[in-house]
Amino acid sequence: MPANRAVIYQGPGRVAIQEIPYPTYEMKDGPGVNKANIGRRTPHGAILRTVASNICGSDQHMVRGRTTAPEGLVLGHEITGEVIDVGPDVEYIKVGDVCSVPFNIACGRCRNCKEGKTGVCLNVNPDRPGSAYGYVDMGGWIGGQAEYVLVPYADWNLLKFPDRDQAMAKILDLAMLTDxxxxxxxxxxxxxxxxxxxxxxxxxxxxxxxxxxxxxxxxxxxxxxxxxxxxxxxxxxxxxxxxxxxxxxxxxxxxxxxxxxxxxxxxxxxxxxxxxxxxxxxxxxxxxxxxxxxxxxxxxxxxxxxxxxxxxxxxxxxxxxxxxxxxxxxxxxxxxxxxxxxxxxxxxxxGQCPVMKYNRNLMMAILHDRVQIAKNVNAVPIPLDQAPQGYQDFDQGAAKKYVLDPHGLVRAGRN
CATH class of the missing domain: 3.40.50.720 (NAD(P)-binding Rossmann-like Domain)
Known part of the structure; x- marks a missing residue:
């Protein structure tokens, strides 16, 4: 399995790039993982090679020490990626699909999900309704500011882009769909x-x-x-x-x-x-x-x-x-x-935005040139290794939206 490097919260004001385990279809113990989720199997999941994972103001709240986030937490809930493996229960998502990942983790089976309230799914966080990747008190799902990440309930959660070449040409805009x-x-x-x-x-x-x-x-x-x-x-x-x-x-x-x-x-x-x-x-x-x-x-x-x-x-x-x-x-x-x-x-x-309520229509607005969201928020792609500097600059008020580009795919796709 390939190495998997990620952005790790190390305490107030500090993040670092460290190697973490490659994703599997079972939740393991670790910083921030809810004890009731340890051993949880995810045959419905998919493993993505991260194309983009953005630094969010919500991440900054944790990095400033303004939450109860534990040291060692893998950060990142704004994820866009390419599917490189699928679990045995995945039926529609295929290897090679380039997809947007809603930051809400949702099962698609509970009452709230069926009502479109995916920000407060009842089945993914044992402590309270609602979950997200790499976030404090959200069940312990591993964050996506990493080279590879697991997405559970892949058929439900992933928004597949219709055409890979078109998507990569607009990938910086499409990276804004996750949150x-x-x-x-x-x-x-x-x-x-x-x-x-x-x-x-x-x-x-x-x-x-x-x-x-x-x-x-x-x-x-x-x-x-x-x-x-x-x-x-x-x-x-x-x-x-x-x-x-x-x-x-x-x-x-x-x-x-x-x-x-x-x-x-x-x-x-x-x-x-x-x-x-x-x-x-x-x-x-x-x-x-x-x-x-x-x-x-x-x-x-x-x-x-x-x-x-x-x-x-x-x-x-x-x-x-x-x-x-x-x-x-x-x-x-x-x-x-x-x-x-x-x-x-x-x-x-x-409350959390129910991303799935809007992401497909906003994707269409991007693909058909109705909006230039990346330009308006001043999205700037940077290598994974520059994440600590990106966090520091963003915390100091830089008028930029930093997009982590672990494999250089964002910069290559836009050239």
Whole structure:
């Protein structure tokens, strides 16, 4: 069997490339593996040679030490790969298929999966509904920032690209299908974005930029992106978004200036829809821009969104945060102005994006040149060995989406 190198979490602020076992069709003990999953057989799985595996902001939460992730955890839940072996129970996926892997691991058999709620599958994580590759408290499935990875329930989970040559020519865009593009799209759909909508998106990281791209795809009239990072805001402006630097003060006042006479005559400047693409490490606005205030974004979105509007919350919130600003935040308890949201009849949708609900249609939009998601999020392929530097640069606010390219296939496919 070939060697298998992977990105390993080594403790707060540290990742390294190490050799790990080649995938098999049985779960073994190891860092983060749920004890009830040890020995679990996966004849329904497939082994993939990793074509691309992206660094995600959710990975950064673990690497910063802001979760209970154990040292030694193999990272990576944004996986695109080529099938090189299939288990005896796999019927439709074939060796040689190039596929997108939804970051949600789902069985396809439980009630939630059958209802399309693949982000909260009941059968893959013994602790609670929902699972993902290489992520804390998600059952212990090995991450895909590696040369090779196992995907369980392959016939159900894998999205096969129709044509290999076409896929490799657009592989950097297609690599966004595993998480951030569907997640940003889900945030917008949850917030009711449609033709003519005015939309405010909190966060200009990759998920926020993917949400902004999705808002345009859904027909929004105005897309406003708020962040503290001017380089990331410039990236949002590069594809037509208006921007708000929340370090300069209350975003409501800046949104008012953008909407101008299109704003409602009564009350504060209000958008139709809002998306939280920041999550639990949010910072304050204005003078508090360097202070962590985890409820800031959600409260600001309730302020900014019109009565009867909706708020999509794809940004990550956790039940355990060792670095939380207070005891409440350490268990995911935030000081929300729920009364404001109630008074304005807001709707909220939270939780993992059910990737399979959207990935095929978004794939078609990419293949038929309806969207340039890789350009909009500034996706940059790098070799696996450069992952530690990629994590460091991303943590410092680089306006890039780093795509790990373990076998050089992304760079070769685009040449």
């Amino acid at each position: 951030i593009f569907p997640t940003g799209y889900h945030g917008c759909v949850s917030a009711g974005v449609t033709t003519g909508s005015t939309v405010y998106i909190a966060g200009a990281g990759p998920v926020g930029l993917a949400a902004a791209t999705s808002a345009w795809l859904l027909g929004a009239a105005v897309v406003i992106v708020g962040d503290l990072n001017e380089e990331r805001l410039a990236q949002a402006r590069s594809f037509g978004c208006e921007t708000v630097n929340v370090a300069q003060g209350d975003p409501a006042e800046q949104v008012q200036q953008i909407l101008g006479r299109d704003a409602p005559a009564i009350g504060q400047p209000l958008v139709d829809s809002a998306v939280d693409a920041v999550g639990f490490e949010a910072r304050g606005h204005g003078a508090d821009a360097q202070t962590e205030m985890p409820a800031t974004v959600l409260n600001a979105l309730m302020d900014l969104t019109r009565a009867g509007g909706a708020i999509g919350v794809p940004g990550l919130y956790v039940t355990g945060d060792p670095g939380g600003v207070d005891e409440a935040a350490k268990v995911g308890s935030l000081s929300l102005r729920l009364g404001l949201g109630w008074a304005k009849s807001h709707s909220f949708v939270t």
